[in-house]
Amino acid sequence: MAVTVLIQLAYPKALSYFIDNINVRKDMAWFSSLALTMLAVLALQAVAATARYYIFESTGYMIVTRIRRQLYAALIEQPIRFYDKHHVGELNNRLTADVEILHDTLTMGMAVSLRCLCVFIGGVVMLLTISPVLSLMLVIFLPATLFIGKMTGKVYRKRASLMQDGQAECGKVAQEHFSNIRLVHAFSQQRTARARYAGATEHALSLSVSSSALFALFRGGSSFLVYLALLGTLWFGARLIGQGQMTVGDLTAFILYASMVTEAAGAIGEFWNAWMRTIGATEWIFKVINTERAQEAPAGEAGLQGRLAFEDVAFAYPERPDAPALNKIDFSIAAGDTIALVGASGAGKSTIASLILGFYRPDSGRILFDGVDAAAMPLAAIRSKLAIVEQEPSLFSGSIFENIAFAVAEREVTLDEVKAAAALAYAHDFISAFPDGYDTVVGERGAQLSGGQKQRIAIARALLRDPRILILDEATSALDSASELQVQRALDTLMQGRTTIIIAHRFSTIVKADRILVLEQGRLAQHGTHAQLVAQQEGLYFHLMRHQLARAAAPAAA
Numbered sequence: 001m002a003v004t005v006l007i008q009l010a011y012p013k014a015l016s017y018f019i020d021n022i023n024v025r026k027d028m029a030w031f032s033s034l035a036l037t038m039l040a041v042l043a044l045q046a047v048a049a050t051a052r053y054y055i056f057e058s059t060g061y062m063i064v065t066r067i068r069r070q071l072y073a074a075l076i077e078q079p080i081r082f083y084d085k086h087h088v089g090e091l092n093n094r095l096t097a098d099v100e101i102l103h104d105t106l107t108m109g110m111a112v113s114l115r116c117l118c119v120f121i122g123g124v125v126m127l128l129t130i131s132p133v134l135s136l137m138l139v140i141f142l143p144a145t146l147f148i149g150k151m152t153g154k155v156y157r158k159r160a161s162l163m164q165d166g167q168a169e170c171g172k173v174a175q176e177h178f179s180n181i182r183l184v185h186a187f188s189q190q191r192t193a194r195a196r197y198a199g200a201t202e203h204a205l206s207l208s209v210s211s212s213a214l215f216a217l218f219r220g221g222s223s224f225l226v227y228l229a230l231l232g233t234l235w236f237g238a239r240l241i242g243q244g245q246m247t248v249g250d251l252t253a254f255i256l257y258a259s260m261v262t263e264a265a266g267a268i269g270e271f272w273n274a275w276m277r278t279i280g281a282t283e284w285i286f287k288v289i290n291t292e293r294a295q296e297a298p299a300g301e302a303g304l305q306g307r308l309a310f311e312d313v314a315f316a317y318p319e320r321p322d323a324p325a326l327n328k329i330d331f332s333i334a335a336g337d338t339i340a341l342v343g344a345s346g347a348g349k350s351t352i353a354s355l356i357l358g359f360y361r362p363d364s365g366r367i368l369f370d371g372v373d374a375a376a377m378p379l380a381a382i383r384s385k386l387a388i389v390e391q392e393p394s395l396f397s398g399s400i401f402e403n404i405a406f407a408v409a410e411r412e413v414t415l416d417e418v419k420a421a422a423a424l425a426y427a428h429d430f431i432s433a434f435p436d437g438y439d440t441v442v443g444e445r446g447a448q449l450s451g452g453q454k455q456r457i458a459i460a461r462a463l464l465r466d467p468r469i470l471i472l473d474e475a476t477s478a479l480d481s482a483s484e485l486q487v488q489r490a491l492d493t494l495m496q497g498r499t500t501i502i503i504a505h506r507f508s509t510i511v512k513a514d515r516i517l518v519l520e521q522g523r524l525a526q527h528g529t530h531a532q533l534v535a536q537q538e539g540l541y542f543h544l545m546r547h548q549l550a551r552a553a554a555p556a557a558a
């Protein structure tokens with residue numbers, strides 16, 4: 001940078017020397033050698049500029065990648081309640097677009113403004129050396145340009161934050177429709193999707209347009225000041241030449257330095273604005289990165305036996321603090337027992353599972369593992385002994401091996417271990433039948449597998465984890481009977497010797513449970529074995545079972 005700045009500053013002076021000697025020296029060879037020297041110097045400047053761009057650009061990319069990684073690491077560690085508030089599309093947009101803004105400012109903006117600062121200082125020194133009197137002309141205009149830059153910068157900062165929020169909203173709308181694309185098409189909702197996206201982009205656009213107006217005003221205002229300063233210099237300089245206090249070469253050099261200095265001042269002001277815009281746009285990023293996260297003790301060996309108890313647990317979701325999802329829930333399960341959670345939709349079954357998994361903490365009451373309050377245990381230690389098989393198993397777009405090995409985060413898993421788990425989950429045969437075996441790529445969310453296959457892979461994953469406590473969210477959609485049988489056999493293997501909490505929907509599962517908890521609007525309405533509960537003919541369980549049996553009989557009767 002020093003090389004390019006020095007050459008840039010020397011150029012007007014050389015030109016002045018050149019002009020003032022046109023009439024003195026008539027020697028063409030002298031002019032040619034001077035022109036050649038200047039050419040060599042310009043070539044050197046080009047090389048130095050290339051090196052400068054490369055250094056700034058690549059450093060900018062490195063810094064941005066580091067910030068992006070830090071943001072991702074902070075996001076992935078956020079508690080589940082954070083994800084109740086922030087949409088995936090929004091977060092994706094923050095990770096890409098918001099971080100990218102930093103790159104532009106850090107690279108070109110920083111490089112240009114640093115160079116401009118050096119040119120500005122050097123230029124002012126040169127101006128003072130050529131003509132202190134004429135330099136006074138500029139003193140009036142320069143602070144005005146810098147002042148405009150500072151004032152608009154403040155407004156930019158606020159606007160930039162709003163603009164990024166607007167962009168994040170667009171990302172959220174797009175992602176929502178892309179991830180539900182089948183539903184959008186099935187319900188012919190493309191027009192609504194277009195309208196929603198247009199609405200979001202319209203809002204973002206109006207914010208950007210009003211910022212552009214501000215930017216244009218700043219550019220227009222500062223360029224007017226620059227030309228005014230040059231005009232004044234020319235007028236005053238002409239008078240000085242007339243009075244013999246200045247040569248034509250000096251005035252030429254002065255004007256070149258003056259435009260260099262005013263241009264540099266404008267660029268510094270512009271950079272200031274860009275910097276303010278970047279701070280505004282990235283405020284959210286650094287807030288998330290700097291959020292204090294609970295320091296978890298390493299998982300260690302929890303050595304849980306599998307006893308679990310809820311003591312007077314009450315809980316409301318942070319987004320709905322006035323609507324308790326669970327109220328005074330009290331139960332205990334012996335190690336190795338199976339309990340079924342039943343109740344109408346919205347009764348609180350999944351919420352109990354979420355609390356066991358530590359996604360949320362109870363508002364009051366305690367959850368005990370082997371008699372120890374969960375609040376006093378490291379979450380990672382508890383989770384290392386838990387596994388969940390979801391209703392709609394979540395698979396990643398990688399291979400079957402990766403999806404099963406996902407169960408173990410602490411160490412490398414061998415293919416033999418994965419195969420053993422798959423065999424126990426009755427999944428080995430169908431996996432081996434694929435041409436790529438365990439390397440078969442399953443597609444986004446396992447789209448290239450059948451429902452029963454996905455479930456058996458999820459069961460193999462849980463088996464590999466070897467949990468003491470298992471949470472099963474029973475699938476409501478029925479598989480064909482052959483698939484159903486295989487999944488059921490795999491589940492029976494998985495449940496053997498483990499404490500199991502099943503969010504149960506099927507009669508056959510419910511009756512087999514050691515104990516049944518019947519939930520009603522977040523309260524524990526009844527609990528006991530199937531036999532005990534059906535005996536209470538006024539109870540909710542009897543009513544639910546009657547409905548279930550009637551539903552099961554309906555297709556047969558039809």
Ligand SMILES: Nc1ncnc2c1ncn2[C@@H]1O[C@H](COP(=O)(O)OP(=O)(O)OP(=O)(O)O)[C@@H](O)[C@H]1O
Pocket residue numbers: 084317319320325343344345346347348349350351352
């Ligand atoms: N993330 C959330 N934020 C706010 N409220 C929620 C959230 N998840 C669930 N709820 C509310 O909490 C209550 C209990 O929901 P929960 O999902 O536990 O019911 P459920 O018994 O599992 O229902 P289903 O059988 O339909 O899955 C419901 O009123 C639901 O609307």
